[in-house]
Amino acid sequence: MEVLYGGAGLTAAEVRERMPDPPGYSAVRALLRILEEKGHVRHDERGPRYVFSPVVSRARARRSAMKALVQTFFGGSPEQAVAALIDESRSKLSSAELDRLAGLIAAARKEGR
Numbered sequence: 598m599e600v601l602y603g604g605a606g607l608t609a610a611e612v613r614e615r616m617p618d619p620p621g622y623s624a625v626r627a628l629l630r631i632l633e634e635k636g637h638v639r640h641d642e643r644g645p646r647y648v649f650s651p652v653v654s655r656a657r658a659r660r661s662a663m664k665a666l667v668q669t670f671f672g673g674s675p676e677q678a679v680a681a682l683i684d685e686s687r688s689k690l691s692s693a694e695l696d697r698l699a700g701l702i703a704a705a706r707k708e709g710r
Contacts (some may be wrong), residue, residue, distance in 0.1 A: 637652060
């Protein structure tokens, strides 16, 4: 999806060219078809080529991906996902970033009551 957001309509070959360490062309086509079936992407026919564009906003795609990631790798637990991110990034987080995270947690706690 990130590659599609960076272009103004791309063919499967162009998507593949812009991917770091891309899979084969057939795998890219299959992925684009799946994304289209899920309503994230649409295609237009331009001559013999299909040109793909995102349908959903970046923010919506981000939420959908995050939800799937949390469900798949953390058993649906946002707490475990956040803990893993903090543990992985502990030495890289600045004091200001930690303060913003603490503020988000405080706001979530306040809204939950």
